[in-house]
Every structure is written in structure tokens, then in C-alpha cells.
Amino acid sequence: MTEKFISIEGIAKRYPGTGGATTTVFENLWLSMARGEFCCVIGHSGCGKTTVLNILAGLDAPSEGAVIVDGQAISGTSLDRAVIFQSHALLPWRTVLGNVAYAVSSKWRRWDRARVKAHAQTFIDLVGLTGSEHKRPSELSGGMKQRVGIARALSITPKMMLMDEPFSALDALTRGTLQDEVRRICLETGQTAFMITHDVDEAIYLADKIFLMTNGPGAVLAEVVENPLPRDRGRTDLHRHPLYYALRNHIIDFLVTRSKTFTAETPGHDPRNVPVVHIGKPGLTIASDAKSEPLNETSWPGLSRPSTSS
Amino acid sequence: MTTTSLRLRAGLVSIVLLAAFLGVWHLAVRSTAPVATMSPEYAKLMGLTATQGKSAMPGPVDVAAKLWEHVRRPFYDNGPNDKGLGIQLGYSIARVGTGYLLAVLVAIPLGFLIGMSPLLSQALDPFIQLLKPISPLAWMPLALYTIKDSSISAIFVIFICSIWPMLLNTVFGVASVRKEWINVARTLEVGTIRRAFTVILPAAAPTILTGMRISIGIAWLVIVAAEMLVGGTGIGYFVWNEWNNLSITNVIIAILLIGIVGMLLDQILARFTRMVTFPE
Numbered sequence: 001m002t003e004k005f006i007s008i009e010g011i012a013k014r015y016p017g018t019g020g021a022t023t024t025v026f027e028n029l030w031l032s033m034a035r036g037e038f039c040c041v042i043g044h045s046g047c048g049k050t051t052v053l054n055i056l057a058g059l060d061a062p063s064e065g066a067v068i069v070d071g072q073a074i075s076g077t078s079l080d081r082a083v084i085f086q087s088h089a090l091l092p093w094r095t096v097l098g099n100v101a102y103a104v105s106s107k108w109r110r111w112d113r114a115r116v117k118a119h120a121q122t123f124i125d126l127v128g129l130t131g132s133e134h135k136r137p138s139e140l141s142g143g144m145k146q147r148v149g150i151a152r153a154l155s156i157t158p159k160m161m162l163m164d165e166p167f168s169a170l171d172a173l174t175r176g177t178l179q180d181e182v183r184r185i186c187l188e189t190g191q192t193a194f195m196i197t198h199d200v201d202e203a204i205y206l207a208d209k210i211f212l213m214t215n216g217p218g219a220v221l222a223e224v225v226e227n228p229l230p231r232d233r234g235r236t237d238l239h240r241h242p243l244y245y246a247l248r249n250h251i252i253d254f255l256v257t258r259s260k261t262f263t264a265e266t267p268g269h270d271p272r273n274v275p276v277v278h279i280g281k282p283g284l285t286i287a288s289d290a291k292s293e294p295l296n297e298t299s300w301p302g303l304s305r306p307s308t309s310s
Numbered sequence: 311m312t313t314t315s316l317r318l319r320a321g322l323v324s325i326v327l328l329a330a331f332l333g334v335w336h337l338a339v340r341s342t343a344p345v346a347t348m349s350p351e352y353a354k355l356m357g358l359t360a361t362q363g364k365s366a367m368p369g370p371v372d373v374a375a376k377l378w379e380h381v382r383r384p385f386y387d388n389g390p391n392d393k394g395l396g397i398q399l400g401y402s403i404a405r406v407g408t409g410y411l412l413a414v415l416v417a418i419p420l421g422f423l424i425g426m427s428p429l430l431s432q433a434l435d436p437f438i439q440l441l442k443p444i445s446p447l448a449w450m451p452l453a454l455y456t457i458k459d460s461s462i463s464a465i466f467v468i469f470i471c472s473i474w475p476m477l478l479n480t481v482f483g484v485a486s487v488r489k490e491w492i493n494v495a496r497t498l499e500v501g502t503i504r505r506a507f508t509v510i511l512p513a514a515a516p517t518i519l520t521g522m523r524i525s526i527g528i529a530w531l532v533i534v535a536a537e538m539l540v541g542g543t544g545i546g547y548f549v550w551n552e553w554n555n556l557s558i559t560n561v562i563i564a565i566l567l568i569g570i571v572g573m574l575l576d577q578i579l580a581r582f583t584r585m586v587t588f589p590e
Contacts, residue, residue, distance in 0.1 A: 057497055059493055059496060083494075085493070087490055089494050092588045093512045093513075103498050138588075138590055
């Protein structure tokens with residue numbers, strides 16, 4: 001990590017539970033991202049992913065610790081950090097243009113109407129919604145709504161984008177196109193992005209770094225996996241890359257088994273120095289073919305291989 | 311195609327039902343009683359029921375004829391006990407309008423405050439729950455004693471009865487604005503005042519307008535009773551006065567007009583509600 005554009009420093013989130021006890025969602029969480037990096041967080045429900053994102057956005061405050069963005073500790077929300085919500089969160093009484101213009105006029109309060117409109121229009125064009133400016137959200141499909149959400153987030157030219165499972169409510173085809181768009185836009189604009197997802201393939205396609213979180217309560221950031229795939233990867237030939245399956249298996253193994261047992265099995269885990277996993281690089285390899293092959297067999301005892309001898 | 315034909319058929323059924331009702335009414339009040347022979351002086355005292363066998367209940371034709379008379383001269387003023395129906399309705403609508411507007415001015419800003427503050431919401435809840443079920447007419451003696459003006463007391467009664475549905479609906483509408491819309495405004499660093507007007511107000515508007523629609527209905531129900539008590543002017547006073555005059559025809563006409571005005575008020579608010587409702 002050369003430059004820490006975003007640095008989460010020892011944050012914790014606790015909720016008062018029943019009978020005076022407190023529930024700790026996570027504590028002592030350290031995480032950092034460089035400028036222009038695309039990071040995905042993967043973990044099971046309840047591990048506090050959304051809470052981390054809300055703290056980054058400023059919508060929620062950590063019980064402990066601080067978040068530093070571009071050299072300054074954050075307090076509350078900011079127009080520098082745009083959020084793309086899972087449920088798109090468009091204002092239904094405004095048109096597509098109205099929704100984007102609302103964000104634009106919030107950032108540049110002294111702009112006149114024509115300037116706001118022109119600026120909003122460029123971002124509507126960017127996400128491919130030209131011609132639908134005057135439609136209301138109820139007249140749009142799920143994919144189009146999320147495009148508006150993306151246009152709204154981009155229109156304020158933020159320093160970073162925060163996405164909370166933005167495509168999970170969409171069908172597979174729409175999701176694919178929108179992933180392409182988001183990747184294109186982020187690469188073109190050099191946007192720093194932080195995304196929560198449940199979709200391993202989405203993370204592999206979009207992310208430069210993948211954060212793996214163990215199960216909550218008391219969740220920890222277990223590993224940071226660096227994406228070994230080339231930066232100019234395409235969605236269609238992603239799975240043909242020699243390291244694709246090693247990476248995918250590593251993440252899925254983590255989600256299926258290690259996310260439950262990680263804390264117990266790794267007593268010396270230092271949350272300030274989370275191991276960085278480089279898939280396929282000799283010497284640093286953690287998950288490799290030789291180790292995962294027998295493990296796969298034992299973990300599915302009911303699955304019998306077709307016998308070839310008889 | 312099917313909707314128009316359904317509408318047409320429903321309209322036909324309505325007309326048939328109306329015709330049947332008028333027919334039954336007409337037949338029911340026909341003169342059937344035997345006519346007694348009596349001296350002319352005595353007959354004058356007894357009225358038409360005894361002398362001509364005519365029912366004291368007017369038929370639809372009598373009501374229509376009388377109504378036509380009222381419609382032709384709605385604004386005549388022959389002194390305190392004989393004013394045109396237009397004037398009487400005007401008084402009632404003015405009272406309802408004043409009391410209702412005052413209630414809007416109080417209930418909506420107050421509802422906004424209560425809805426946005428959980429502290430106020432919990433602190434004021436027992437008072438609202440206690441005051442809400444009180445019949446507005448129960449306030450009348452207190453209003454008459456403190457205000458010492460019967461007309462303003464009637465307006466106060468309208469105010470107090472129309473405030474609760476608006477207040478409660480505003481509180482509910484404001485408190486249940488979707489969290490994500492608030493979060494959108496927060497991430498865009500929208501200030502509290504601008505947030506209230508650009509996010510909370512449009513989001514809560516359908517609920518608030520529903521409360522206003524309930525209120526106007528209640529206000530129109532209450533004004534008739536309030537004016538019966540207060541006296542002097544208004545459609546409620548007119549009903550009671552015509553009852554004292556034993557003019558059932560005028561009472562029926564007043565009932566009809568109260569219904570029509572109430573329906574119109576409701577329709578106006580329904581139209582406003584549709585204007586602010588957004589599809590999701």
C-alpha cells in the first residue's frame with residue numbers, strides 16, 4: 001500500500017443489547033484503500049458490511065476509532081462521498097432529470113437552473129438514459145432506476161463512490177451490463193470505489209482488492225485478496241484466465257468454511273496487519289491447487305465420483 | 311371498452327334506484343287518510359292533514375317545487391329568520407373554512423415538529439390521545455364562556471375537531487418517511503430546512519392530505535350541530551329553525567344541500583390528494 005487515500009483506523013460498532021449487555025458487530029477494524037482503487041467487501045449477512053459502508057458514508061458513526069479520507073478525519077456525510085443505494089432510493093415524485101438535478105443543485109447551490117440541467121443531462125447521457133429524462137422512477141425498469149442512482153452519484157463528481165449491493169435486485173443480464181458500465185466509468189474517471197457484494201464473480205470482475213470478512217457478531221477483516229487478473233479483463237472471457245478458478249475457489253472456500261472458523265483457528269490474527277493474499281504468485285501463495293484438491297473431496301462426503309474402473 | 315360499459319351500466323342502475331326511491335316516496339305520502347267534516351275555523355287550526363287527508367310529509371314534487379323557489383332566489387334577506395339558502399350555506403362554509411384553515415396552520419407545522427422529534431412525539435402523545443376522543447361539541451360551553459361570542463365559538467369548535475386527524479396524519483407521514491430518502495438528502499449535505507421541504511414534505515404529502523380530507527368531512531359534520539346550538543345563521547340553524555316552523559319540506563331540502571356541499575368539499579380534497587400522490 002503506497003498511498004492511503006482512505007484509511008479506516010480501528011473502528012468498532014456496538015449496539016446496546018438486552019439486559020445491559022452490548023452486542024459488538026465488529027471491533028478494531030483496520031482497512032485502507034489507495035486512490036483510484038476498486039475494492040469489494042464480501043462476507044455473510046450480519047458481519048457488519050453495511051455498517052462499515054454507512055460509517056464510510058458518514059450516515060452512521062463508529063462507537064470507536066476514526067475514518068480518514070484524503071488526510072482528514074470524517075465527521076458526518078459529505079458530497080465527496082457518493083452513495084449508490086441497494087434499493088436505488090430515487091425520489092419517486094421527481095423525474096429522472098429531477099433526481100439527478102437535485103444532487104447537482106445540492107452540490108453547486110449557486111448554479112442557475114439551465115446550468116444544473118445541462119450538468120445533470122451529461123450524466124444521464126453517460127449512463128445511457130438519454131430520452132428518459134422526463135420519466136418518473138415508477139415508469140422505469142429496475143436496471144434503469146439503478147442507472148439513475150449511478151448518474152446521481154456520479155453527477156456530484158465525488159472523490160469516492162460507496163455502493164451497497166447495487167445490483168443485487170437486478171436480473172443477471174441487466175446486472176452484467178451495469179457492471180460493465182460501472183467498470184468503464186470507474187476506469188475512465190479514476191474513481192475510488194468501495195462496494196459491498198454477495199456475488200463472487202462480480203467482485204472478481206470489478207475489484208482490484210477483495211476484503212473478506214468473517215461472520216458476525218465480532219466480525220473481523222480476515223484477508224485482503226489482491227485480484228491477479230489483468231486490468232483490461234473482460235466479463236466474457238474472465239473465466240478463461242488461468243488464475244480465475246484459484247481466486248474464485250479461495251473466496252468460496254472462505255465463505256463456505258473459513259468465515260465461521262477463522263477467529264478460532266487464527267489466534268494470532270493482527271487486525272492492523274491483515275494478511276494480503278496474492279493468488280498464483282509463488283512464495284506468497286496461500287490457496288493453491290495442491291492444497292485445495294483433497295480438501296474439496298473431504299468436504300463433500302455425500303458426493304460420489306462416477307467410477308471409471310467397473 | 312369494458313370500463314365504459316361498466317360505467318354506463320352503473321349509471322343506469324343509479325338512475326333506476328333513484329327513480330324507484332322517488333316513486334316509493336311519492337306513493338308513500340299520497341293522501342290516504344279519510345277527510346273529516348269540520349267547521350272552517352276548526353279546520354284552519356287543524357292543518358292540511360286533517361282537512362284534506364294530506365300527509366304532513368311532503369312528496370318529491372313538493373320538495374322539487376320548493377327547491378326550485380330556493381334556487382331562483384338563493385340570496386334574499388328578509389330579516390334574521392328568513393334568509394336565502396345561499397346566504398345560510400355561505401355562513402356555514404365561511405365558518406368551516408376559517409376554523410379549518412386555522413387548524414391547517416397549527417396542525418401541519420406542529421405535526422412536522424412532532425414527527426421529526428421522537429422526544430416531542432412521546433411527550434405530547436398522552437395529551438393528543440386524551441384530547442382526540444373528546445366530542446367537539448363538549449368544548450362549546452367552555453368556548454362560549456371564554457370567547458363570549460357565539461359565532462367565534464362555532465369557529466373554535468370547527469378548529470378543535472379538524473385539528474386531530476390532520477395532526478396525527480402529519481406526525482405519522484413525517485415520521486414514516488422512508489429512511490433511504492432521508493439518507494439521500496444527508497449524503498447530499500442538504501440542510502434541515504431544505505430537507506424538510508424537498509424530501510419530507512413531498513414524501514409525507516399524500517398522508518397529510520388524507521388527514522386533511524378526513525378533517526374537512528368531520529368539520530362539515532360538526533358545523534350543522536354547532537350551528538343548531540349557536541343559532542342565528544348557517545345551514546344548521548336553518549334546519550332547526552325550519553323544524554320549529556314545521557316545514558319538513560325545507561328540512562329535507564337542507565339535508566340534501568348539506569349532503570351536496572359535503573360531497574363537493576370531499577371531492578376538492580380528493581383532487582388535491584391525487585395531485586400530490588406519487589406512484590412508486
